[in-house]
Amino acid sequence: MESFRAAVPFGNGPDDTADRLCAVGRYRALERGCGLPGNPSEDRLVYIATGSAKLVARSAASSCTNATNNHVLAFHFAGDIVSVLRQSDADFRLIALSDLELVIFPSNQFLDVAQDDPVVLRSVLTRSLQALHRSRTKMMQLGHKSARQRIADFLVSMAYRIGGSTRGKCEFALPMSRRDIGDSLGLKIETVSRQFTELREAGLVETEGRSIVRLTNINKLAEEAGTALPPEKPPQN
Amino acid sequence: MESFRAAVPFGNGPDDTADRLCAVGRYRALERGCGLPGNPSEDRLVYIATGSAKLVARSAASSCTNATNNHVLAFHFAGDIVSVLRQSDADFRLIALSDLELVIFPSNQFLDVAQDDPVVLRSVLTRSLQALHRSRTKMMQLGHKSARQRIADFLVSMAYRIGGSTRGKCEFALPMSRRDIGDSLGLKIETVSRQFTELREAGLVETEGRSIVRLTNINKLAEEAGTALPPEKPPQN
DNA sequence: CGATCAATTGACTTAGCTCAAAGCATGTGG
DNA sequence: CCACATGCTTTGAGCTAAGTCAATTGATCG
Missing domain, CATH: 1.10.10.10 (Winged helix-like DNA-binding domain superfamily/Winged helix DNA-binding domain)
Structure with missing residues (x-):
């Protein structure tokens, strides 16, 4: 549990937000090629502790397969925070490209905890705005290059x-x-x-x-x- | 100033965050076809009060022209909050599709104020995660449809x-x-x-x-x- | 060392781009 | 109020980059 604690990305909260984040975070390790099954009932923030992963849409395959995925939305590496929203039509899921360690935070619970810690909240917001920016840049690419x-x-x-x-x-x-x-x-x-x-x-x-x-x-x-x-x-x- | 105050998207903060947000927001009206010049020295959050707009990249034209824009990243309508990040290589800018009223918040100042109001901060975060999600969905489209x-x-x-x-x-x-x-x-x-x-x-x-x-x-x-x-x-x- | 699956290469097809020419809206001036 | 002008939109006729189908090579691992 020590290493898990260390993996939580925000360790400097005022009244130790990190401990409380630990409480809502679930640690997972995935072998290369394995997918993190999407959960249609919750939005998630996933912190990637080690390894690399792809975020795919509409993976038809079961949870632990390398089968053909039609849409790779992004690649992610250690230190990234990935937002995986539940989705009605397509399902989004993370698949390990190499052995992967991650911490899963249900979005709502994470935000409930982070709500008391503006620094953490702001950090997540900043990261997500950056992700949005990357996504837009990539969109530009896909559309016009x-x-x-x-x-x-x-x-x-x-x-x-x-x-x-x-x-x-x-x-x-x-x-x-x-x-x-x-x-x-x-x-x-x-x-x-x-x-x-x-x-x-x-x-x-x-x-x-x-x-x-x-x-x-x-x-x-x-x-x-x-x-x-x-x-x-x-x-x- | 009354109507400006009314336009600010978050009116229910605890110690009236809205007033303080007003202080950092700048109201602008744009005629159809006019662009909001990008500011390379600050990231912005732009609230669209009325009208519709397109977010374009690499507009080569001057600030008020309908000239050919190569890349439309998104369309936005009344009520949307658009994040316009400063950018080294490409420049991103909003252009009015119809007569447009908006409120410009420098990102940092907005966040400084919102930091004391978790509800507002969380709302912005949620919106930006949704925008990210839409952007990804669109990316999927552009790539594969x-x-x-x-x-x-x-x-x-x-x-x-x-x-x-x-x-x-x-x-x-x-x-x-x-x-x-x-x-x-x-x-x-x-x-x-x-x-x-x-x-x-x-x-x-x-x-x-x-x-x-x-x-x-x-x-x-x-x-x-x-x-x-x-x-x-x-x-x- | 052979089985297997990823990567490469080749031949051909096609969706969408380019260049070019009308056809219509919309707005202006007579 | 109608005629004209401008610029958006539509249509047409090739062209090309990327996709498809198919076969071969090469890497990786039991």
């Missing part, structure tokens, strides 16, 4: 989130499959693969095995993504 | 948000142009037009002039969209 631009942007953002590097060279292991990447960017697996090939031929990316990726020129890649330098012609769409 | 499905879904959600109806028949005036619709769904204006034509030929939609739309069978339309009907919370943005 080419396959090449999407993949380039994806790699740049992974360099930042996994590789910890924002320019120059960078090497890291992608925890997600080509299919996951495609599902998150709105591309087919074959298209993802072809884009990797082209970027490899262009000398911007090197790969090793299924997951190791080396970016040789992040700046150039960001340029490809159309994020840094806007092309003179409005890109598309 | 056909033009037909996007337009159908758009019409269904507008029926809910403008027409106030969620099934059966419905008539309303769209405040946004075909171009805006396309920009928000990631489609070209010609594609939007063609889809309207096809839906008209299929007997699902009737149009009158540029903006009046009559949906003759919302359920059927929702079926076309490949989404469940919006039961209570509109899948929209």
